[in-house]
Amino acid sequence: MREFDVIDRIRRGNSSLAASVIVPPGDDLGAVKLPDGGGVVLAGVDQVIGGVHLPLDASPERFAWKVAARSLSDVAAMAACPVGMVVAAALSPRIETEWTTRFSIELQRMGTLFKCPLIGGDIAVLPGGDAPMVFSSTVLATPDSEASNRMVLRDGAMPGDVVCVSGAFGRSLAADGGGHHLGFTPRIDVALGLHRELRENLTSMIDVSDGLGSELAHLARESHVRIIIEGNRVPRRNDASLEQALCDGEDYELCFTVSGTSRLPASMADVPLTIIGTVQQGDGVFLTDGAEETRFEASGWEHQGAEDHDADRPDSKGVSQ
Ligand SMILES: [Mg+2]
Incomplete structure (x- = not known):
């Protein structure tokens, strides 16, 4: 499925x-x-x-x-x-x-x-x-x-926006990873604080349950834009590899886009915020190392093999919004 x-x-x-x-x-x-x-x-x-x-x-x-x-x-x-x-x-x-x-x-x-x-x-x-x-x-x-009773949807990202995340990613399910997925704090205070400060400049948002790459694909698809992620900017939890940070899931952090004209605070409600990429015209999610771009597919990042972290993943994530 x-x-x-x-x-x-x-x-x-x-x-x-x-x-x-x-x-x-x-x-x-x-x-x-x-x-x-x-x-x-x-x-x-x-x-x-x-x-x-x-x-x-x-x-x-x-x-x-x-x-x-x-x-x-x-x-x-x-x-x-x-x-x-x-x-x-x-x-x-x-x-x-x-x-x-x-x-x-x-x-x-x-x-x-x-x-x-x-x-x-x-x-x-x-x-x-x-x-x-x-x-x-x-x-x-x-x-x-x-x-102003505004809601932040997945379809508002615009070319020129920056792509941001709260917290860090990867190895949430790993046995030696501290059990992040069992005791995470839902980022309600972060979201409300950001929205009250940035208002319309907070253009789209999603929470990361299925994996950062997959959630970025939702934002790109719903907003009809292309998202470019700089791999070395993605904050990682517990020595996670980049692939784990992008694909493991169960992070329950926020991924959001901010109008390029506004300033992103360094943190909100004591949670660090990080710019990891940009929004452009086009479609799809791409990872760049500064030289080459790799396109994200539903099955994972092309040109990257599955790593050994699969054992940490749930057998079935189902369809999670
Ligand atoms: Mg969700």
């Missing part, structure tokens, strides 16, 4: 959507306008599979954090404000009440931490003990009133 193909298929139905749909499928969250002048609400859903996105024996607190933080990362990608969350869990019959209690307590704690209260959910028990546990989190959000 290729993510672009699935999104394309869903997109073909977008032309017949109701006028109330402000952001159709294809962005980090969708958005609808409520009737009778009720404002705009954003929503998105994410899934976490035990044994794929984190080890089956991870603690209930780890599960809760990842389930909620993945959704909150999508809220950050829109520069929106989270308002509430519902979580569904299909659990192994081996799971005991104490586990689900700790899981729900952590979700409630996160709700307080990120101003996104748990407002409902559902628990089902799977028929067999060997089935993977599946968690689904649905998040609701509103546009940021302190930034």
